[in-house]
Amino acid sequence: MAREIAKAYEPQLIESKWAEFWASGDLFHADPSAPGPAFCIVIPPPNVTGSLHIGHMLDHTEIDILTRWHRMRGYNTLYLPGTDHAGISTQRVVVRQLADQGINYRDLGREEFVKRVWKWKEESGGTIQRQMRQIGESCDWSREKFTLSPELSRVVREVFVRLYEENLIYRANRMMNWCPVCLTVLSDLEVLHEERAGNLWHVKYPVVGSDKFIIVATTRPETMFGDTAVAVNPEDERYKDLIGKKVKLPLTDREIPVIADSYVDKEFGTGALKITPAHDPNDFEVGKRHDLPVIDVMTDDGHMNSNAGTYAGLDRFAARKKAVAELQEQGLLEKIVDHTHAVGLCERSKTVVEPRISTQWFCAMKTLAEPALAAVERGEIQMIPENRRQEYLFWMRNIRDWTLSRQLWWGHRIPAWYCEENGHVTVAREDPSACATCGSKELKQDPDVLDTWFSSGLWPFSTLGWPEKTADFERYYPTSVLITGYDILFFWVARMAMLGIHFTGKVPFRAVYLHSLVRTGSGEKMSKSKGTGLDPVALNLQYGTDAMRFCLASMAAPGTDIVLSEDRLLGARAFVNKIWNAARFLFVNLEKYEQTGASLEQLAAPGVRAKAPHGVAGKIPLADAWLFARLAETIEAANKALETYYFHEAAQQIYQFFWGDFCDWYIEWVKPELQSANAGRAEVAWKNLFAAFDAALRLLHPVMPFLTEELWHQLPQKQGAKSIALDAYPVATENWKNAAALKEFSFLQDVIKTLREIRSQMKLDPKKKVKAEFSSADAGLRASLIANLDAVLRLGILSELNISADRLEQSSAAVRSTAQFDLRIPYSDVVDVGGESVRIKKEIEGLSKAIQSKEKQLSNETFRNRAPEKIIKDMESSLGEQRIELQKLTNRLSQLGS
């Protein structure tokens, strides 16, 4: 059987084949009636507008690793894909596109605009799904969902109506955050705060009927047109006699009262505060208390309106400049003080938000929050890492009502109708045809849509068919774990917890793993708009998806953000290539083996591995026993790591095993045996090599699906099998575990490494085989060395090795000593006495320090009483060894000197 295998791994040649294979078949189709414990992850639905960015890549890598890992371990697995309509983001994208064509979306009208967005979605909205297929995510595409589909829209409506019926949704007139660019209100969460250097303008307000002034400090002089009072603290002696008097409002001819309110901080500014109820949340409250008029001086897009007199039509920031200039001219500007304060910015447009009074729909959160808080407190939802749990709890305890309505057109329209006759509000599952109170047919639907996070909040159960008791819902809900970035803990995770528990009576997920954010070198969150984002699709092409996945996984330690670097990607790619070449070695040499007449069938049955001590004639060779023991250790470590979301630890363990143990030691060790004239030995070697490689591929598969799928299909024992993704995850069986083999092999490695070190230090020709001498009082070590002499001679590049129990003569040769043995390469003329004694002195120094600290500890009574026995025993035996070593080094040093 001829095999063509390229010298270097070329992902482009491999990936598309398997990506298509995985996405097109029913390989990852979940069957609720199939056996196995359920494992379900719903995707954090990416925006339809989006293309895959590095954050998704991390999300999806972690999700897919866990999914594949569970699938291979026999779970009934569902990874459910889908997208979010992303109200405000998507609307912005299309609005901007229209603007580029010279079209104002408002002129288009609602219906036409929404039609355009749908059209846009059909044409350009599938990018992420395409990319997800391309990178081989093992999701069930037959269950793909979209938050604004008719199916999920029905669920949204059901939930809204129920909450309304439960009096948890209400309408109210409040001071809101308004974005003058997006033209909608925003929830508190959608407002970012940024410290900005600004000014505090001290403005003189003339007191009516006097030549005195009251000086008011403000950061927003342009809102003066909306002032309806000046407030002072009632306890403030400076202003006591002015309370109740009137002041003339500069830039206008209005007179406004001076009022007393304890809200005013005497210490801040001048202690006098202008009250602008229409443009500041605190002023709004003060205004309510004092029954002040509310004068809105701005338009919805942040310009001054007719209440601002000659300022009408000016942009709010231009108006500020003009007001300051005018006040200065009129001598009413007392002074300008530098003042840094936090301004609120729209999360999407980064515009300074404007406080604005309006009537909106709200969701009362206390009732919803309590059980969701309790679920996390009681651990029904496990939250990882722990510090995020604290954040969640704190936020939940201080939760405020959620503004649901948005003045947008793209989204779930609020199912509320107002009667034109009597204003009665109808909220219903089906569109009403008449007012329930007066029968009027003149009903007008609320123009607003719901916050996009409202439908996302239903995602874990809406996607599984709720409110119907579908097979999916029964089988896969609650979902197993939610994996997402911590930046949407409040936006999304908290709301899913609340709505999930409220409507289904069960938590929506048993665990939440909040992963790191991928940042740029300077610590910022990567962002495409800032040009600091890395395009994962391009990087996947360049380095391979498997390398990217491995790289991200290996950096994804819980709780810390990660900075993706070229170096790490290169390292990951090298690892992929290393495995590829290991396979190449196997396959290329397999042909030679086959040429000797052995059949594939022989290899197809992996070596039957009787539990037997190694080294016994006819049983398993030491290196094989060691390899499988290491494999078992690695499997256990990987499983443990993945159970706790230590992706980096799993990646590290597998890397170490595959590269360090399998390639560097095992393959090198067994090379001659594979070619052995002894057919029996060769067969055992081949079988074990393939059995181990097969297990190692399966071990690696969740992290590197493409490479492992490709190579797995080429394994002789997998001919005709369907996919490694459906194969079993390797199990660390009892007969693989072998502490004795680990220990013995480790001794042989020490010998070989020591020989290499001596050679390297002596600058011996790497190809020159030399004689060496080994001495140890331990008969077991000597026997082991004799049993494995071929490999030791070959890997140590020796012509012969004398093994004895006698002490070696120390002088005039390169010698290395451990507590157990001495090794010597007798080439007196090449020993650099000076360098050697420097090296030895340094070693003695380190060793002495270690010995002293141990001696001190061991002679400490309290330590002996309190430390665990094992610690003491280990320390004692280690101290013993170090003393022997020190003794040997000291002897050697003195001999060198003489």
Next chain:
RNA sequence: GGGCGCUUAGCUCAGCGGUUAGAGCGUUCGGUUUACACCCGAAAGGUCGAAGGUUCAAAUCCUUCAGUGCCCACCA
């Protein structure tokens, strides 16, 4: 104004109570060993941000401080 992280080898980061602190990259030295130069072998390099404390034992726990980053917060 509150809260949460981070500071470990030249770089990027693991380790988070128990033998002389690890990895990858980089550096130095040596290698064209027919699986792999995206490689192989060897080495150098750290008083674990600072100061106190707890403990038999501290990079690891506590306190303070210094840098640095993030989140939350309606004082003009």
